Amino acid sequence: MKMAGARIVLECLKRQGVDLIFGLPGGAVLPIYDALYDFEGLRHILVRQEAAAGHAAEGYARTSGRVGVCLVTSGPAATNLVTALQDAMMDSIPIVAFTGQVPTHLIGNDAFQEADNVGITRPCTKHNFLVKDGKDLGPIIREAFHIASTGRPGPVHVDLPKDVLVKEWDLVWPAQVHMRSYNPNYDGHPGQIKRAAKLLARAKKPVLYVGGGVISADASAELRELAEMAQIPLTQTLMGLGSFPMEHPLSLDMLGMHGSYYANMAVHHSDVLVAVGARFDDRVTGRVDAFAPHAEIIHIDIDPSSISKNIKVDVPIVGDCRRVLVKLVEALREELREEPAPAIREGRRQWAAQIAEWKRDFPFRYEWSDDVVKPQHVVQEISNATGGEAFIVTGVGQHQMWAAQYYKFKHPRMWCTSGGLGTMGYGLPTAMGVQAANPGKLVINIDGDGSFQMNSQELATCFTEGLPVKTVIINNSGHGMVRQWQRIIYKERYCAIDLPGVPDWVRLAEAYGCVGLRVTKPSEVVPAIEKMISTPAPVVLDVCVDKDECVFPMVPAGGANTDMILEPPTREVRDKAAKSQTGF
Amino acid sequence: MQNGNEPRKHTIAVLVENKFGVLSRVAGLFSARGYNIESMSVGETLDPSISRMTLVVRGDEFVIEQATKQLHKLIDVIKVTDLTDESHVERELVLIRVNAEPSNRAEILRTADIFRARVVDVTPVSFVLEATGDEGKLEALIELLRPMGIQELVRTGKVAIARGPKTRVRRVEAPRKPRVADDPRVVGFAD
Ligand SMILES: Cc1cc2nc3c(=O)[nH]c(=O)nc-3n(C[C@H](O)[C@H](O)[C@H](O)COP(=O)(O)OP(=O)(O)OC[C@H]3O[C@@H](n4cnc5c(N)ncnc54)[C@H](O)[C@@H]3O)c2cc1C
Ligand SMILES: Cc1ncc(C[n+]2csc(CCOP(=O)(O)OP(=O)(O)O)c2C)c(N)n1
Ligand SMILES: [Mg+2]
Numbered sequence: 001m002k003m004a005g006a007r008i009v010l011e012c013l014k015r016q017g018v019d020l021i022f023g024l025p026g027g028a029v030l031p032i033y034d035a036l037y038d039f040e041g042l043r044h045i046l047v048r049q050e051a052a053a054g055h056a057a058e059g060y061a062r063t064s065g066r067v068g069v070c071l072v073t074s075g076p077a078a079t080n081l082v083t084a085l086q087d088a089m090m091d092s093i094p095i096v097a098f099t100g101q102v103p104t105h106l107i108g109n110d111a112f113q114e115a116d117n118v119g120i121t122r123p124c125t126k127h128n129f130l131v132k133d134g135k136d137l138g139p140i141i142r143e144a145f146h147i148a149s150t151g152r153p154g155p156v157h158v159d160l161p162k163d164v165l166v167k168e169w170d171l172v173w174p175a176q177v178h179m180r181s182y183n184p185n186y187d188g189h190p191g192q193i194k195r196a197a198k199l200l201a202r203a204k205k206p207v208l209y210v211g212g213g214v215i216s217a218d219a220s221a222e223l224r225e226l227a228e229m230a231q232i233p234l235t236q237t238l239m240g241l242g243s244f245p246m247e248h249p250l251s252l253d254m255l256g257m258h259g260s261y262y263a264n265m266a267v268h269h270s271d272v273l274v275a276v277g278a279r280f281d282d283r284v285t286g287r288v289d290a291f292a293p294h295a296e297i298i299h300i301d302i303d304p305s306s307i308s309k310n311i312k313v314d315v316p317i318v319g320d321c322r323r324v325l326v327k328l329v330e331a332l333r334e335e336l337r338e339e340p341a342p343a344i345r346e347g348r349r350q351w352a353a354q355i356a357e358w359k360r361d362f363p364f365r366y367e368w369s370d371d372v373v374k375p376q377h378v379v380q381e382i383s384n385a386t387g388g389e390a391f392i393v394t395g396v397g398q399h400q401m402w403a404a405q406y407y408k409f410k411h412p413r414m415w416c417t418s419g420g421l422g423t424m425g426y427g428l429p430t431a432m433g434v435q436a437a438n439p440g441k442l443v444i445n446i447d448g449d450g451s452f453q454m455n456s457q458e459l460a461t462c463f464t465e466g467l468p469v470k471t472v473i474i475n476n477s478g479h480g481m482v483r484q485w486q487r488i489i490y491k492e493r494y495c496a497i498d499l500p501g502v503p504d505w506v507r508l509a510e511a512y513g514c515v516g517l518r519v520t521k522p523s524e525v526v527p528a529i530e531k532m533i534s535t536p537a538p539v540v541l542d543v544c545v546d547k548d549e550c551v552f553p554m555v556p557a558g559g560a561n562t563d564m565i566l567e568p569p570t571r572e573v574r575d576k577a578a579k580s581q582t583g584f
Numbered sequence: 585m586q587n588g589n590e591p592r593k594h595t596i597a598v599l600v601e602n603k604f605g606v607l608s609r610v611a612g613l614f615s616a617r618g619y620n621i622e623s624m625s626v627g628e629t630l631d632p633s634i635s636r637m638t639l640v641v642r643g644d645e646f647v648i649e650q651a652t653k654q655l656h657k658l659i660d661v662i663k664v665t666d667l668t669d670e671s672h673v674e675r676e677l678v679l680i681r682v683n684a685e686p687s688n689r690a691e692i693l694r695t696a697d698i699f700r701a702r703v704v705d706v707t708p709v710s711f712v713l714e715a716t717g718d719e720g721k722l723e724a725l726i727e728l729l730r731p732m733g734i735q736e737l738v739r740t741g742k743v744a745i746a747r748g749p750k751t752r753v754r755r756v757e758a759p760r761k762p763r764v765a766d767d768p769r770v771v772g773f774a775d
Pocket of ligand 1: 090091092151152153174210211212213214216217234237238239254256257258259276277278279280283300301302303306317320322386395397398400401418419420421422423481495547
């Protein structure tokens with residue numbers, strides 16, 4: 001049966017199991033919106049700016065484990081979407097983005113609202129397609145979802161010229177996807193897994209360093225089995241948070257630039273480091289030649305190009321971390337059948353004692369004040385109030401780091417943050433997508449006053465679509481993270497960081513039909529959080545915090561992780577920083 | 585990344601889906617990562633749905649290893665082979681328009697003969713020569729013709745094929761250094 005290309009697109013989405021799309025219409029995609037008018041079984045959420053559609057799709061994808069979908073028109077809409085595509089690219093989030101395009105015969109003509117969409121999105125997607133022929137619609141959409149969700153996940157973009165959407169075609173829906181050029185490798189090499197098990201069995205100071213790949217692979221249970229069986233202390237990257245419960249005795253919390261003292265020390269002194277679904281980002285490694293200098297490194301990753309990219313590894317294992325962890329647990333159990341040598345047992349005992357000492361002596365800490373709200377305290381209270389059971393989303397900046405440090409994550413897929421790209425404005429739209437994917441659940445967007453302003457228009461979407469996202473603005477009247485760098489590295493030459501006074505967040509929230517709350521004193525924090533949680537509507541809770549607060553520990557860019565500073569630096573340290581090009 | 589080896593030229597054969605945009609995906613990959621392509625040539629293979637690219641890229645082992653992996657990561661790339669340390673034949677074709685005054689016509693023809701270059705166009709004042717060969721030979725020819733006055737020169741870029749009876753695809757070996765990937769799968773070939 002022939003049908004319009006636009007209808008084919010919707011039929012394909014349905015067959016693909018999509019029930020929700022985020023979008024914003026315009027000329028080139030009007031045929032799709034026309035087909036949507038009486039199409040059953042597909043919810044459309046109308047956002048206020050296209051990047052928000054992309055971020056919402058990311059939030060949907062990360063928390064549901066399914067592919068997020070967004071749909072926008074040609075030209076300016078497609079270019080608005082680019083930030084979200086690159087964001088998903090950097091953080092390996094599976095989304096499929098559809099854009100409209102001018103009719104095929106006008107492509108290249110500088111037609112109205114024309115942009116070279118696929119040219120623009122090529123470097124910021126895992127793959128992209130321009131559909132020039134309607135009979136390819138089904139196969140391309142099938143492949144798009146397949147590519148987005150398999151191997152190392154990522155964004156895929158499909159560009160749809162208007163004439164392809166208008167003309168009638170036969171719906172072609174391949175039973176299976178077969179691509180000779182794309183076959184991700186899921187099973188790790190057995191020989192390498194065995195080597196890894198042997199190394200671990202005789203390690204005296206092992207550490208697990210786990211990242212976003214564990215979340216993508218849904219490998220938390222397997223990870224926990226490995227950690228507990230071999231009693232290996234475990235640290236998580238920003239993207240990996242939630243893959244292992246923070247309150248577990250083996251947890252070392254986050255590592256890296258703003259990671260815990262004990263995680264960075266443990267990694268530095270480890271003799272065997274197992275990286276699972278983590279990519280040795282420079283925010284994690286600090287100066288690469290000083291990263292885990294004594295360790296033999298095992299790296300489990302599905303993407304061969306992640307391996308030995310920044311840090312050379314000893315035992316590379318290309319594969320899906322869930323499958324590899326299952327095998328690794330088996331192999332290690334085999335190795336551990338024999339009682340470890342006394343020297344190893346003693347080494348492990350000392351290692352555990354050393355880590356306990358670091359944890360005891362250098363926890364995350366801040367100074368309490370009775371007068372001014374400390375931002376860390378706000379996150380702690382959110383953590384207490386929710387028992388680690390809320391979905392947490394953030395903007396980018398200091399508040400993001402405090403959320404990572406002080407929220408006690410319990411479960412995977414309940415944390416969304418922009419790690420790789422560091423996209424301010426990510427918070428609210430992503431939280432919207434999370435809320436849409438998890439109706440009835442508590443979704444809290446811990447945002448910055450700067451970041452929130454980059455997409456606050458989405459309060460309108462929250463209101464009209466019935467998405468009761470709770471936003472807590474950690475309001476330090478400025479670009480706190482930038483201020484922190486200017487304070488520590490640029491000799492307090494503060495420049496372009498103040499965001500004083502406006503807008504009035506409470507009135508802004510109310511103007512959008514949402515509930516606005518404000519807190520200025522420490523004693524008001526807990527009641528306000530409780531009120532926010534018990535309010536059924538979308539809420540903006542404006543918490544005015546101490547703007548002098550800095551995120552510590554901090555590894556200055558270019559420094560080794562052991563150079564981390566734990567409190568505002570002395571003059572001597574600052575002078576040293578000012579002299580070097582990278583900060584230290 | 586700790587640089588292990590001296591940069592050198594690598595000849596890399598890449599089989600790709602013969603689809604819209606593939607060329608810019610490959611070119612874009614190199615420019616986005618700051619790698620230099622010295623030459624690139626593309627053509628259909630026996631199977632018209634597959635094209636073969638020959639890339640000449642300069643880099644140390646780590647750059648080449650990462651470039652190879654990134655190439656393979658492109659969805660439309662079917663196979664990547666580094667021919668550099670494999671026994672292989674490399675050829676390039678050059679067309680040269682050279683001044684041909686009565687005084688040097690004979691010498692040009694003699695030079696062409698030595699290099700087995702062919703004259704493919706003749707006018708009273710110029711020749712167009714066609715020559716194929718490896719890089720060294722073509723460079724030598726060009727140097728000899730330069731004093732006569734080369735007006736225009738066009739090169740195809742290198743093409744290369746492995747020697748021997750069968751099509752062999754050498755998997756890219758990781759550099760021999762401590763702490764180095766030695767799992768052949770690290771390159772992750774599709775087949
Ligand atoms: C202001 C700011 C500060 C930051 N500070 C820190 C910090 O202190 N500490 C920190 O950790 N980060 C920090 N980051 C984040 C940092 O930039 C990186 O985004 C993050 O470290 C990357 O996390 P990851 O290594 O887990 O990799 P991800 O980006 O999550 O990548 C996942 C890896 O897993 C692999 N993978 C995917 N799926 C699978 C699978 N099924 N099986 C196996 N492997 C798979 C992928 O190939 C990839 O290599 C900060 C970001 C910002 C914006
Ligand atoms: C789109 C974008 N622009 C600029 C930056 C650089 N940047 C990083 S953090 C930051 C300040 C963020 O301010 P705010 O959201 O208030 O968070 P705070 O650090 O104050 O908690 C800036 C400007 C960025 N990450 N993203
Ligand atoms: Mg701020």
